[in-house]
Amino acid sequence: MEKELRLMKGNEAVAEAAIRAGVDGYFGYPITPQTEIIEYLMEANPSQTTGMVVLQAESEIAAINMVYGGAACGKKVMTSSSSPGISLKQEGITYIAGAELPCLIVNVVRGGPGLGTIQPAQSDYFQSVKGGGHGDYHLIVLAPASVQEMADFVDLGFELAFKYRNPVLMLSDGAIGQMMEKVYLSPQKERSKVFPDWATTGKPATRERNIITSLDLDPNGQELFNRKLVAKYDKIREKEVRYEEFQCEDAEYLLVAYGTSARVCQKSVQLAREQGIRVGLLRPITLFPFPTKRINELADRVKGILSVEMSAGQMVEDVLLAANGKVPVWHFGRMGGIVTTPEEVIENLKSKIIGG
């Protein structure tokens, strides 16, 4: 079947892609700038077509715990929110990671801290990549840079979530969630009728009972489990790194940026080259696992790296670790809901790295 071409907002694309991906359940709570996701789903009413459950929960906390319950039944379930709401979900997210359940969480990031602003930002990198909730765990973090990727990463997210029994976070932002672009949508998939063997679906006489928990009161047992998680995360680091390079072949200077900032930096590369400065862009698509190895390789060839993120400087810490002292690494980014301009990136590249 051919893909269907539509003009949609990123948020709407996520919702439509979820229906088409054969998602079993969506549990959400309204918050700007991502409310279109639940509105779209309620209007599309997929319970009448695919049988997908769409439920508006009483809180973000309830919504993520509904995801826990559904995921533990082996179902394809998801939630979405924006930064303050994602903070509320952190307890549920660490339980989901601890119980090794697959699910998709979408964060359409707005500026913080606190209630912050409803405008786009990228200041939830630490929360997404370094933990957010308590305990040693990682989410697989996908960073879309277009409406198309917001749609595509629904399918990819569930594929990775079930492959590794691990929650996947789609880290978008208010710009990509709200902007309209053309998007090719996949044909409708059927909802899966097969349950994973670990799922709680009612114990038949043919198997032992299934238990979903993140509790082990025996420290030796808990450490063994922690080691198992570490091995899983190492495998993910080895197998699932995704990134895109833009004019890096002959680059003297490297920009590293994801999401909306990567879109801006693509223009910066073009403008810089018009001025005779050979700049390239590496766009991480997965933020965990991070393209550490590739950035380290590129650090051998460039004179300096500018990490561009709409934050006070979060991803720059991972870029620094990746460059490992080979070349100077700086951060630049606007905050508070302001989107960086391509010219500002070039100015900062010049002042911080080229002239520095």
Added chain:
Amino acid sequence: MAEATGIKEIIKPENLVYKKTKLMTDNTLSYCPGCGHGTAHRILAEVIDEEGLQSQTIGVSPVGCSVLMYNYLDVDMQEAAHGRAPAVATAIKRLLPDKFVFTYQGDGDLAAIGTSETIHACNRGENILIIFINNGIYGMTGGQMAPTTLEGMKTSTSPYGRDVKTMGNPLKMTDIVATLPGTYYVTRQSVHTPANVRKTKKAIRKAVQYQKLDKGTCFVEIVSNCPSGWKMTPVQSNKWMEENMFPFYPLGDMKTPEE
């Protein structure tokens, strides 16, 4: 010798009126001697077995003394975060509507940290069974004041007795959920005497059967003792419960389908 004779007497077929519950595992219960949890577990396991629902059941255990309930019941179970069991159960039932879904929660879990999840699951009329163990105290963490702690009752965080002026009033959560249109059957029982055990089993059986009708949430409160938390012997605690808990939390049905 006398003891051996006693056992021989006990195992005579006419004396074997009590047997191991089929759906209880062989794991040693983590509950204190004299606590009501074990009896409540057994009743639930018996009803699930007698109704032929083992393969249809998904249970949700809470944070609290019964956090390890999944070790004791031979059914599929999920362990929820503190207070969130009704939200977890909501999704299970919505995604697997033909299954029997229950939560088993203590008073701190259900009536303090999980107040929102409890009220909203009941208000939506989720077709789940909520079993609420009310012993007026946080047992697992060692006897702190719970939302259900009685006025004047001493706990480790109300060492001079619960002063309702500064510590708030005991919360009658079951009375609240009985007022919600989403609940179908709401009752308060106990398991401290054989007669009450029989009544509670009857109530849980009714609740399990009502679940098949898809008419709303069934809510069974079991007022229970906590000998360790109350710092009493099991016998003393049952007496104290009758004299102090039952006047404030009277036993009986609060909402029944068709009278």
